[in-house]
Amino acid sequence: MKPATQVLVISADANFRQQVTDGLNAAAHKREASGDNPHGLQAVGCPCDQSALDMVLATPASGVDLQVVLIDHGPSGPEGQGAPAVILAQRIIDARPELSVYMLLEDDSDKLLVEQLASDAVDGYFFRNEHDFSGWFRILAAEVAEKAQTPFHDALRAYVAQAKDSWHTPGHAGGDSFKGSPWVGDFYDFVGEEMLRADLSCSVPMLDSLLHPTGVIAQSQRLAAKAFGARKTYFATNGTSTSNKVIFQTLLAPGDKLLLDRNCHKSVHHGVILSGARPVYLDSSVNRQYGIFGPVPLATIRAAIAANADAKVLILTSCTYDGFRYDLAPIIREAHAAGIKVIVDEAWYGHARFHPELRPTALECGADYVTQSTHKVLSAFSQASMIHVNDPAFDEHLFRENFNMHASTSPQYTLIASLDVARKQAVMEGYRLLDRSLKFAHELREKINATGAFRVLSLADMLPEEVKDDGIRLDPTKLTIDISASGWSADELRDELINRYNIQVEKNTHNTLTLLLTIGTTRSKVSRLFDSMLRLAKDRRPPLTYGRMPEAPRFTALACLPRDAFYEAGVRMPLLDEQGQPNAALNGRVCCDQIVPYPPGIPVLVPGQVIEPAVVAYLVRLLQTQRSIDLHGLAQMDGEWRLRVLSDDERAALPER
Structure with a gap:
């Protein structure tokens, strides 16, 4: 399919606007005839008023994507005459930063006003009295072509097309080991020839090196940095879990203090162990009715910043698994004023840059480091x-050393290519696809609520009381459905959806289901989901009395650094005593491992943490009542669950925190 793209010509002068639009379209037609307009670029005009911003934010026609905005500054005249056009330019940039913005100026003196009001966000200038429409079109088409580049993906395809004989790793040699095999030939058919031919190694110089990129990977990363609003962007093929650890090891030396949301992903807590840092854990808020963990209260964050002047780093998760977004800007300002760098785990929010309803992003709020799971909500693998x-104080050499410590020397090249392609799609058509997803989300809320048996929770329903005044927002592409009135248990309903209706949900608690809408959500999927919910609503049963989720205990205390406890041998003590009750002998012991109920993945215990009776009781109750939750970190010995804890001698020998 050939793309169709637009340049929006904005001018208060209707005659000049028509002249420019006609001139650009004549140039487009001429290039089209010679096959030299591969992105289908066409011009459309609009007055220099609110209607221009409305057009920028309007849902584009199917398959037509606005890429460039050309704004007429107007003829020179009294001081400030061009201000409305420049202010409009800034509003467009603020709303959709992925668009390219060019200005039509009368002369060089107009540039000063443009640079004062629109900063350096304007991509280029033309002089309105030149009327070089063919030249202008050539430059605008080149701008679109640059945004549409996928340097690594193109190089990978080109190399595969060269059909080189493989005398290097991997051992399947482009899939040849699978072909014709009566045992594994079906894998070749399932995966496909092109995917196997693209599974290459660092023996191919033209494909660059992820560990020291200077060629096509470096080019792709520069394009990604521009797209997402970063100074530097790095591709990671080990997921955001490893990305978090790389940043921790770059910023934190053994003994350095950091402030972290206890609600952070377990990889963050693993990073604490690896870095040898001294953590100050901040308890997250909890909605006990639905078993949903919320953000850390703003008052708690501010108190922690004030009480820990020696902290090096603050890390927060925004948005969370359930869609909660912090009001990050004031938090980051306060942290920076205290000399604290801010890391934001934005694993579930990598799409936000490309639709104004989802912004601002963490980078736009001033975060120093942001990690994103491009695969979660965009089109990467x-x-x-x-x-x-x-x-601003980024040490690239130190970062690279830590990155290379975790990255494989044999990265999967199709993962890198998928990052390249996902960035291109987000820039070129992300707004249109996200706009569709947001409309689907609104539609599903209304339809599911109309069933009477199921209800999509609002932000007010989900927010824990202690954060209701903290400016928290909700990602509308994550729908949490209250199933209480349906009479179904969450486990039954989830199983019914997958087995009877072929629908797999993201997660569930004891009385909710969570649905994730992405740029891959289609009208057909929406229809099938609603049909299944409607049928299940008709099969409703008497409402159940749900037992409340066991309440996660507050963080207790650290007896030593997490790293110190983790690397001791420890002893493994049973979770239950001989009478099947929570083992009182664990009281006061120091945990060596990270104990994580999943979902949601929030540690109940971290290495070095003192165990109290409430913690043991919580773990026991989870094991007894929550079939859909896994408990990571427990050891199973002789048919019973055990906790690895410090021995008395080990604890006595360790320095206290």
Whole structure:
């Protein structure tokens, strides 16, 4: 399919606007005839008023994507005459930063006003009295072509097309080991020839090196940095889990203090162990009715910043698994004023840059480091993530050393290509696809609520009481459905959806289901989901009395650094005593492992943490009542669950925190 793209010509002068639009379209037609307009670029005009911003934000026609805005500054005249056009330019840039913005000026003196009001966000200038429409079109078409580049993906395809004989890794040699095999030939058919031919190694110089990129990977990363608003962007093929650890090891030396949301992903807590840092854990808020963990209260964050002047780093998760977004800008300002760098785990929010309803992003709020799971909500393959850097004191050499410590020397090249392609799609058509997803989300809310048996929770329903005044927002592409009135248990309903209706949900608690809408959500999928919910609503049963989720205990205390406890041998003590009750002998012991109920993935215990009776009781109750939750970190010995804890001698020998 050939793309169709637009340049929007904005001018208060209707005659001049028509002249420019006609001139650009004549140039487009001429290039089209010679096959030299590969992106289908056409011009459309609009007055220099609110209608221009409305057009920028309007849902585009199917398959037509606005890429460039050409704004007429107007003829020179009294001071400030061009201000409305420049202010409009800034509003367009603020709303859709992925668009390219060019200005039509009378002379060089107009540039000063443009640069004062629109900063350096304007991509280029033309002089309105030149009337070089063919030249202007050539430059605008080149701008679109640059945004549409996928340097690594193109190089990978070109190399595969060369059909080189493989005398290097991997051992399947482009899939030849599978072909014709009566045992594994079906894998060749399932995966496909092109995918196997593209599974190459660092023996191919033209494909660059992820560990020291200077060619096509470096070019792709520069395009990603521009797209996502970062100074530097790095592709990661080990997921955001490894990305978080790389940043931790770059910023934190053993003994350095950091402030972290206890609600952070377990990879963050693993990063604490690896870095040898001294953590200050901040308890997250909890909605006990639905078993949903919320953000850390703003008062808690501010108190932690004030009480820990020696902290090096603050890390927060925004948005969370359930869609909660912090009001990040004031938090980051306060942290920076205290000399604290801010990391934001934005794994679930990598799409936000490309629709104004989802912005501002963490980078736009001033975060120093942001990690994104590009595979979660954009079109990259699983495990493909990005690290974005805006830290003015960034030490690139140190970062690279830590990155290479975690990255494989044999990265999967199709993952890198998928990051390249996902960035291109987000820039070129992300707004249109996200706009569609947001409309689907609104539609599903109304339709599901109309069933009477199911209800999509609002932000007010989900927010824990202690954060209701903290400016928290909700990602509308994540729908949390209250199933209480249906009479179904969450486990039954989830199983019914997958087995009877072929629908797999993202997650569930004891009385909710979570649906994730992405740029891959289609009208057909929406229809099938609603049909299944309507049928299940007709099969409703008497409402159940749900037992409340066991309440996660507050963080207790650290007896030593997490790293110190983790690397001791420890002893493994049973979770239950001989009478099947929570083992009182664990009281006061120091945990060696990270104990994580999943979902949601929030540690109940971290290495070095003192165990109290409430913690043991919580773990026991989870094991007894929550079939859909896995408990990571427990050891199973002789048919019973055990906790690895410090021995008395080990604890006595360790320095206290």
